[in-house]
Amino acid sequence: MATNNKYLVGVYGDDDITLKAVKSIRAANIKIHEVFSPFPIHGIDEALGYKHSRLPKAAFMFGALGLTLALTMQFWMLGYDWQMIIGGKNFASLPPFVPVSFELTVLISALGMVATFLIASDLKPYKKPKIFDIRITDDKHVIAIDLGQNKLAKEEISKIVADTGAEEVNEKSFD
Amino acid sequence: MEVVSSVRTPLITGGKTVGDVTQDICVRVEAKPPKSWFLAMAISLTFLFVGLYAVFTTAWEGIGVWGLNKTVGWAWDITNFVWWVGIGHAGTLISAILLLFRQKWRMSINRAAEAMTIFAVICALFFPFIHMGRLWLGFYWVMPLPNTFGSLWVNFNSPLLWDVFAISTYFTVSLVFWYIGLIPDFATIRDRAKNKVSAVIYGALSFGxxxxxxxxxxYESVSLILAGLATPLVLSVHTIVSFDFATSIIPGWHTTIFPPYFVSGAVFSGFAMVLTLLLITRKVYKLEDYISVQHIEFMNIIIIVTGSIVGIAYLTELFIAWYSGVPAEQYAFLNRATGPYWWAYATMMTCNVVTPQLFWFKKIRTSLWATFFLSIIVNIGMWFERFVIIVTSLHRDFLPSSWAMFYPTFYDVGDYLFTFGIFFTFFFLFAKFFPVINMAEVKSIIKSTSTSDKALK
Known part of the structure; x- marks a missing residue:
């Protein structure tokens, strides 16, 4: 179902109540658009049915890329492209290449993962945030329900949300 | 659901609610800074500009203006470099290692400690660059660039190059870690902004x-993985810094215990610097409810542990020098303790090994004045440790005819002063414009560890 950009916004004052509310709203077969909170609520992603983030895998892949690049670079530069005798040692050997390889693995893994996070969550300096309630970055938790995506009437949803312990139930629309 | 411990004392005192956290921290960003802030800023800018004169002269004339000579080719510059890098380590230890160990007391102090890390690493980076003489070419020389850019490939067998990669990776990852943590707090400031300018600036900083x-x-999986990456990284950084010395053949430097010895020394001095800065910030910003005596006591305990490891390392070095039976090695240590630089060695021993042991007394480690005083003593001691390792190992080299002493010039001191100027200017700007405490994290522990909500239940 398409969204009509009209939302019902349940405002909560406590993280535990919000978590319970998410469970009971979902149990009433109401689709939740998203939950917003000033700090992470543990267990809320399971309650909302979100899958585990694949960022750890991305980090591992970027790390593997960094390691490969670092080793290739060092062996190619000193072992193949321009061999130099340094202290009468081998042109290229693994042990002295370990520190730089480790550092580049960490660097590319960290930067790659963070970039993936920013892209996946669409976070960027010129983004205009879609704020459901101005207090979500202060001390209130918000459950937003997209009215266009739910069959139930607004009043019914509103009643269910209010029963879960919401301090306020507001309406919010975006143009 | 909630477990309230009867054993643990709350981390956040004063009956704070989630809303209070926002208010207490944001008001520092929004309000006009106190008079003491302007005074502090004026002092650090004075340091910065006096230092800038010294830096300019060093760059213009070359490093011949320093007190270095043919025998002592490394002195204050590298001492300062190692000292600043070491100071940085506490920030990463607090934010990464204590996160992996689920130590919730880190949450009140990690923001400021990480800021300190970043500024300290900037100061550290300055020294190798200025030591290269033409510092504007420094970046170009250390990067692996092809021959057509004017030099051969960089030497990946050299610990100095490992340092380039270690420090730059450390700086980048610390900066990213710090910034990711700041994003939710910038959003809080954005949503409270009263005027257009701060709404736009904090809006951009908060990335929407x-x-x-x-x-x-x-965000939580990113933080956890960054902590997992930063933990071996921070250990590797000072390990690699110690390789600058340990892989050489100079008696006094050629020591296998250097990596753990340097890492614990780094954490030791870093925690001392965190304490120095936070005790002032806490007082000026009235953050006593967030950074309690308990936090300070925990940090002092880390100081005893790492300080004692450093003490054992000093004694091990002496023992091994004697036990090795190598005359050059034995002389290097005898000269350190009883030669012309005995006073530096004595300062190091007193400040790093003897005085931190006072923290075994609960009265001393919970006293703010004692902590403040000892934290400065520790950093003086740690500066002398690096000075002792570097200068006393070099000044009497293999030929007695080339034995020399090192005397710092105005420019040695001035360049060091410059980094103090940078460090404190950046820190005070941070304290004014950035949230000094990680609000989002502190809010998440308010219920389980504060004295407030218990009454409500």
């Missing part, structure tokens, strides 16, 4: 963060 459950879930 709104704190959706999906984003928080990603």
């Amino acid at each position: 963060w709104v704190g959706s459950a999906k984003d928080w879930s990603r």
Whole structure:
């Protein structure tokens, strides 16, 4: 179902109540658009049915890329492209290449993962945030329900949300 | 659901609610800074500009203006470099290692400690660059660039190059870690902004963060993995710094215990610097409820542990020098302790090994004045440790005819002063314009560890 950009916004004052509310709203077969909170609520992603983030895998892949690049670079530069005798040692050997390889693995893994996070969550300096309630970055938790995506009437949803312990139930629309 | 411990004392005192956290921290960003802030800023800018004159002269004339000579080719510059890098380590230890160990007391102090890390690493980076003489070419020389750019490939067998990669990676990862943590707090400031300018600036800084459950879930896995990456990274950084010395053949430097010895020394001095800065910030910003005596006591305990490891390392070095039976090695240590630089060695021993042991007394480690005083003593001691390792190992080299002493010039001191100027200017700007405490994290522990909500239940 398409969204009509009209939302019902349940405002909560406590993280535990919000978590319970998410469970009971979902149990009433109401689709939740998203939950917003000033700090992470543990267990809320399971309650909302979100899958585990694949960022750890991305980090591992970027790390593997960094390691490969670092080793290739060092062996190619000193072992193949321009061999130099340094202290009468081998042109290229693994042990002295370990520190730089480790550092580049960490660097590319960290930067790659963070970039993936920013892209996946669409976070960027010129983004205009879609704020459901101005207090979500202060001390209130918000459950937003997209009215266009739910069959139930607004009043019914509103009643269910209010029963879960919401301090306020507001309406919010975006143009 | 909630477990309230009867054994643990709350981390956040004063009956704070989630809303109070926002108010207490944001008001520092929004309000006009206190008079003491302007005074502090004026002092650090004075340091910065006097230092800038010294830096300019060093760059213009070359490093011949320093007190270096043919025998002592490394002195204050590298001492300062190692000292600043070491100071940085506490920030990463607090934010990464204590996160992996689920130590919640880190949450009140990690923001400021990480800021300190970043500024300290900037100061550290300055010294190798200025030591290269033409510092504007420094970046170009250390990067692996092809021959057509004027030199051969960089030497990947050299610990100095490992340092380039270690320090730059450390700086980048610390900066990213710090910034990711700042995003939700910038969003809080953005949503409270009263005027247009700060709304636009903090709006851009907050990357459009709104704190959706999906984003928080990603944010938490990013934090955890960054902590997992930063933990071996921080250990590797000072290990590699110690390789600058340990892989050489100079008696006094050629020591296998250098990596753990340097890492614990780094954490030791870093915690001392965190304490120095936080005790002032806490007082000026009235953050006593967030950074309690308990936090300070925990940090002092880390100081005893790492300080004692450093003490054991000093004694091990002496023992091994004697036990090795190598005359050059034995002489290097005898000369350190009883030669012309005996006073530096004595200062190091007193400040790093003897005085921190006072923290065994609960009265001393919970006293703010004693902590403040001893934290400065520790950093003086740690500066002398690096000076002793570097200068006393070099000044009497293999030929007695080339034995020499090192005397610092105005420019040695001035360049060091410059980094103090940078460090404190950046820190005070941070304290004014950035949230000094990680609000989002502190809010998440308010219920389980504060004295407030217990009454409500």
